[in-house]
Amino acid sequence: MRRYLIQKVLSLLPVLLGISLIAFVLGVISPGNPAELALSRGGYEPTPEQIEAMERQMGLDAPYPVQYLRWVGRALTGDLGTSYASKLPVGAELARRLPVTLKLALCSILLALVLGFSMGCIAAAFHERWPDRVIRSAINIQLSFPAFWLALLLILLFAENLRWLPTSGNGGLKYMILPSLVLSSASAATTARLIRSALLAEFGKQYCTAATARGISRKRLVLQNALPNAAVSAVALMGNSLGGMLGGSVIIESIFALPGIGSYALDAITNRDYPALQGYVLLAGCIYVAVALLVDVVSMLLNPKLRLGGKRI
Numbered sequence: 001m002r003r004y005l006i007q008k009v010l011s012l013l014p015v016l017l018g019i020s021l022i023a024f025v026l027g028v029i030s031p032g033n034p035a036e037l038a039l040s041r042g043g044y045e046p047t048p049e050q051i052e053a054m055e056r057q058m059g060l061d062a063p064y065p066v067q068y069l070r071w072v073g074r075a076l077t078g079d080l081g082t083s084y085a086s087k088l089p090v091g092a093e094l095a096r097r098l099p100v101t102l103k104l105a106l107c108s109i110l111l112a113l114v115l116g117f118s119m120g121c122i123a124a125a126f127h128e129r130w131p132d133r134v135i136r137s138a139i140n141i142q143l144s145f146p147a148f149w150l151a152l153l154l155i156l157l158f159a160e161n162l163r164w165l166p167t168s169g170n171g172g173l174k175y176m177i178l179p180s181l182v183l184s185s186a187s188a189a190t191t192a193r194l195i196r197s198a199l200l201a202e203f204g205k206q207y208c209t210a211a212t213a214r215g216i217s218r219k220r221l222v223l224q225n226a227l228p229n230a231a232v233s234a235v236a237l238m239g240n241s242l243g244g245m246l247g248g249s250v251i252i253e254s255i256f257a258l259p260g261i262g263s264y265a266l267d268a269i270t271n272r273d274y275p276a277l278q279g280y281v282l283l284a285g286c287i288y289v290a291v292a293l294l295v296d297v298v299s300m301l302l303n304p305k306l307r308l309g310g311k312r313i
Contacts, residue, residue, distance in 0.1 A: 008296055012289050019285030020075070024068050026281060027274045034274060035060055038084050075282060081275035085267070090279035094261055098283075100170055101253070101260035105245040107176045108184040112241060115188035116234070117227075120195025125222050127200060135192065142189035151182045151255045168257035179256045183249060187241040191234055198230035232299065239295030246287050 027034065035054035039046035046054070055061050059070055074080070080090040123135040158178060159167040165178055202208055203226060211221055250262035257263075261280055268276035 005297065008293055012293060015289055016286065019289070020072055020282060021068070023278045023281040023285070024071055027278045028064065028067075030272070030274050030277075032272060034058060034084075037272060037274070038082075080279035080282070083268075083273055083276045085271045085273045085276070090276050093264060093276070094279055094283055097259055097261045097264050100258055101246060101249055101262060104176060104179055104183065104249055104252070104258060104260060105242060107173075107180040108187070108245050109238060109242045111180050112184040112187040112191055113238060115184070116191025117195055117231075119188070119192035120199065121222050121227065123192065123196040124199035124203070124226075125218055127203075132196075135196075139189040139193055142185050145185065147182055147185070148251055148255060150185055151178070151252065154178050154181060155255075170258055175256075179252050179258060182255075183245055183252050187238070187245070190241075191237060194234055194237055195227075195230060198233050199226050202226035202230050235299050236295055239291055239298070242291050246284065246291070 033051065033055075035051050035058055036046060038058070039050055039054055059067060062070070071081075078091045080094070082088065083090050083093060086093065119135050119139070123132045126132045155167050155178065158165045166175055167178075169175055199222065203221075208221060208226055211225055216225070249258075249260060250266050252258070253260045253262035254266050261283065265277060265280040265284075267273070268280065
């Protein structure tokens, strides 16, 4: 267990290095002079002398490798720079907004788990009968709907016509229902399809055939015998879905006016706020790597037969 964790962490270090390089290069290749952008907010036109002084203050006169090492050193201490737009520390802004994105992602992943496993189990239990056909049709519809289009339809139905749910803002659980439905739709459909296929594969194995011969009910066969084995294959998928939800909630947060890190990144792109965008890329990448490590550990705990380098763990 310890050896496995150490090797996984070491294998992820180059990934973290690559993420930091991408985030830094993003600020380097972006159009415009950062010093001039930092000074020219509000319509002010800085002089060349002021721009040169700001470049020295920001350390932009140093070679790029030196700038990168300085930036990484500050990032390791939590200093991700200062936003051009708000003049506030980027790290503090991301920390303030991260709980909103985490709440949205966790609600979405729980909804995807419940819907995905329920639909997959029902479809497999009624293989090639009308519930299976209905669920497969629903899965195809879910996967074909773009997120922004589904969001607009749900807002029109549940907020504008029925007036059951709010359209925007951050408050109690009811504010998370529509965004979570939209964000979890594709993941729930993919999970349902995977669970259905995995269960059908399990049904063809000898232990399921023997259980059926002993008169075990279909419900017990699915929930107690086949599902625990089939669920292992869904762990990695749900982990990747969670990472994608954390990093890909930009459109959903924008549509539903949620003050998360996704809407912060969108505002940074609009305002050419490169320090904010760099901080978002770095944070989102680190979260994705952490989720990937967690998924590997959970998969190992659920399946002791996993091997590392041809040897049993």
